[in-house]
Amino acid sequence: MPKISRKGIEMPESPIRKLVPFAEKAKNKGKNVLHLNIGQPDLKPPDCVIKKLNKLELNKLEYSHSAGIIEYRKKLARYYKEISEDITFNDILITTGGSEALNTTINCICDPGDEIIIPDPYYANYNGFINSCSATIKPLLCDIKKEFRLPSIEDFEKNITKRTRAILICNPGNPTGALYSIKELKQLSNIVKKHDLFLVTDEVYREFVYDNNVHNSILTLKNIQQNSIVIDSVSKRYSMCGARIGAIISKNKDVINTALKFSQARLSPPTIGQILSMEALNSGKKYFRDIINEYDKRRKTLVKLINKIDGIICPLPKGAFYCIAELPVKNAENFCKWLLEDFHIDNTTVMLAPANGFYSKKNEVFNQVRIAYVLEEEKLKLAAKIIEKGLELYRD
Amino acid sequence: MPKISRKGIEMPESPIRKLVPFAEKAKNKGKNVLHLNIGQPDLKPPDCVIKKLNKLELNKLEYSHSAGIIEYRKKLARYYKEISEDITFNDILITTGGSEALNTTINCICDPGDEIIIPDPYYANYNGFINSCSATIKPLLCDIKKEFRLPSIEDFEKNITKRTRAILICNPGNPTGALYSIKELKQLSNIVKKHDLFLVTDEVYREFVYDNNVHNSILTLKNIQQNSIVIDSVSKRYSMCGARIGAIISKNKDVINTALKFSQARLSPPTIGQILSMEALNSGKKYFRDIINEYDKRRKTLVKLINKIDGIICPLPKGAFYCIAELPVKNAENFCKWLLEDFHIDNTTVMLAPANGFYSKKNEVFNQVRIAYVLEEEKLKLAAKIIEKGLELYRD
16 A cells, blocks of 8 residues: 655644544533634624625636735735735735645745744644645744743744744734734844744734734834735634635735745635625724624633632733633643543533644643633633533542 | 745746736737636536525535535535445545645655656646645656557656655546546556555546546546545536635545645635535536537537648547647747737637646647637637637748
């Protein structure tokens, strides 16, 4: 039998889905499972999107331009102009989700053996994208006790080698909820400038920032325009995960032109997803205000209740809709399995994502979970109670 | 400024789109351009798809399972069961177009430096997918005078090295229209069995076979079930290019499980595209009969007229909707540009794809074009006349 590639064998399984068989078994037994393990928001897309979706009035389904529908790119440029006024549609390439935006970006900047420095823990699928390019992640451990602040300049510089091609951050952060200050970003800009690296920033949660904090996009850092690549997506912003529409934004022409060559090979992003994403831009500020308020309520409720539980540490996230909690257990994965298999309150249990899957192999951390606060408040209250009572009963 | 990856620099531009700026200039001058350069069919998707598309009745837009909507996979399994009765939904993984199916497959079987043998000329985007994995194509030249028949066993075996991982064919062939006989496929099966290679077959044009010929899928070759990977797509089959839905079909569990890991990294194929592709399976045999008849008429009309032109050789394609024609010019690309820039009949000209972009660098052939017969008959007649009169006037 012919052999699978080495990178295929090394391809990590998604930590978010690792416990799915346990959840399915629980459901088959008639249990309700509250899914706090995955960032699939329960909120609806903007009304205008749903309206458009049910009145498409199309009579064909053709490829779009490989860089995306030009009208959409132009409209999207207006969105980015509010962040940095020199962005034009030529700086934007539409992709099949943020996933493809990242994959294509890594293809543009990494050959096999090249390295990307990433604060650890990080969005687990970065492993997959970087592995599929046969490149390597250099993880920089961040501390839950310091609220996952960015590592020091010295830490970054110690890890830069001849093969380093980029620093990749997620801001606001999945899985940590960390939000980087302008000071931290400027530090990063100095490093990438000095060492001639790319700064790739996954800003898909840009709109979800709480407590009067401000999101700082690297698009505002004029001194590193040629180093900066922003990854974006409509999946979380407009609760349109199934549309599979994302974007690469960069003032670096080589990056956009090279990304276009990779994009031409796959012909076109999904046409209907683009039409709906274009429509989403009509939704206005109120849509965001409402959903940010909703996430904010959920965040406060959940984190407050979780922190009341004996032995749990859970920094209040400043952005996105995830938090990481350190549990008073040795192995959080076993606890998560146990919750699904052996525990319930009134026939309901909780599915959490063991955080270890978000840490690099080098920096394994076994006693943390990632919680996505994507369910309504009442469910979150119940979830916190289930975790609390579960911990009381659970023995490692 | 940080540097683009070597593979980014080496990434080929799409030959189909190379002349697009010339076509745009022609259009800006008010010329009509008949597009025979790209396989974007002018035919409509099945009526049931259009109906569904305009009555989706969705109120959310969520990720699907990474392997695709299970209901769709089960329904699709019934389609493949007609080809080979042992195919189940577990052997099918839904992808974002045939493009992703190929890219993922190559990720599953190739590490950097590995080799894939491909009959030459071949679908140009194979270059991109294989380059993005830092693997290498070993092209085997096929002869237009022998109607692009498969190279001999000896030719294949001469090109097998320690790094060879697969043979990749397109059947029926884009860009050649060649259709491989069961005898040819059995020869291939012996080679891949003997040398422990994968046989990857791009069967996206499976339904488009003419003159009472029969398409033979490698799914029917039971002796190489563990070697076989089929690439498929709804884009051409149902004229649903913009849906971006394809599939990988293989009885090899390692392949499907590894492909699933790559697919989990990108979360989900487009949800609406899957819903519409599932609907397309309701369209029945009449839909295919009608479009095959239509393509067949076009094929006969075009190839007959083209072959009447002095100095042109154009084998009658047996499948797909492309043909390759050898022109009595030194450089077909220059002729194609000239048609767009300097020639017209009644203000109409033709855009063809220079075939050189479909040949490997090793086997460059400069005097051929690929013609996609994707327009209605009257337009094809006019196109043939434009090519004929153009050739009379054109001087290299």
